[in-house]
Amino acid sequence: MLKRVKQPYDAFLVLDVEATCVAGAGFDYPNEIIEWPVVLLRWKDKDIKGKARELQVVDEFRSFVRPTWRPQLSQFCSALTGITQEQVDGAPSFPEVLDHFRSFLEKHELIDPESGRRLTRFCFCTDGPHDIRDFVIPIPPWLTWDIVDVRRVVGEWHAFSTPDPDGGANRRPVGAFPLPRRVSLSIPRQLHALGLEPFEGRQHSGIDDTRNIARLVIELARRGWKLEPNTPINPNRRWPWMGKRGRVLEEYYP
Template sequence: MGEIEYLVGIDFELNMSSLIQSDLIEVIEFPGVCYSIKKDTIVSQFHSYVQPVFSPYLTDICKKITKIRQQDVDEAPEFPQVLDQYNKWLVSIGLVDPQTYEKTCNWHFATVTSFDLQDYLTNQLLNYEIKKRYAYWDSWIDIQKLFQNFYQNKQSKSLERMVDFLKIDKGSNRFHSGIGDSIYTIKIAQKLIKKGFNITNNDCYHFEPTKKWIKFVGKEEYLNDKQNKEQKNKKKKKQKPKIIITEFDQTLDDELRSFGYY
């Protein structure tokens, strides 16, 4: 494949019990921002909260940092359903073939660090026993590394510090929002491209299947308890999943303004 045509910004938000290290790590927000490099335009956006099931109650630190409410995740679909809708979204915007589920053009996910796709996604697949991992999930562009290479700065830069360094207007935006951080990831990539950084396939990081993964604490207890709860809740009507897909035909600056970033 030739030049990279699209970047899909992705930044999971997590339910966690500690900022340092935790066995309790579950995805609770699953965003996607598809950006056309050639058109300098966000062409589509995906957003869904995810209902955590192994540790269903959001921790205090999670609610404080992400501002996600317990109600948001209680009404959300579980991870397998959101992942399926996400894959279908990639098909619907022409990045993935509906028959083979292979890339139709040269595009990559854009992340800040490799944790989202190397670790967090893998943990989810492992704990839900989802064996099919499409190949396009196995490579990504780490925008943080591009930033360090471009400015020859080996010091780790957080998303917020990169935004400040590049003088990206924040407006009323807060960080630690999955969809907001995904847009900022794309905005940083856009700035680097305009400053002359040529993003290529050589900048990709690739999934390492030999690493050890975290299994959720209490998984077996959850699975045993789930069967009992399902019997009690058979007659309960589940609310329609809140999955939002938005198509765009506007510049990146216009998109940020529409979300209150300027």
């Protein structure tokens, strides 16, 4: 019988964005989001003490996004993500997508329509820290809380579940800092580590990546893992290419 643990959050928004990219560029390239997919998870069995282990998919949100700084997608980007030029040309801009997504949050009573304040405890879940920390510029108020880095959580679970050669004598308690060294796991490797079926869909498709990350979150909850933020977000982070309100400086050429 798998244990139920007290879970501090009531809902989870699983997110895996796709963004403009060129071959060989790192995270200091001014990537523009071109797909914003989210899977909303809620507890199915949370009791009055806050204990739960069954998460279920409640709804999905997906929109392509029209880039404005470099509106023409590179061949590398289209091949990687499967997103076509026609799809982004006909899509709303990122501020418009965020407005639509805010309506999604309001519909599910996650934020107040008037003030935007949170009505329930929810957090975002991503594969690594990059999707929100490096790509969302500027960061709206309802996204400024810390996030659950699912890759890191799976790594913690894997380290905790794998026997140590010394019998665990030097193992740190779960959640202690600094965290033990571990291999960074891709989404397919995370699925394998948790004994789940292989990746479903197309890798680097935002919505397919998001759905598979949601599978990981659901499985971690089922195994009795406490789901809470583990990665800080700095809404005031600056990049070399950044002008006012996150706009790309005209003189910046990567």
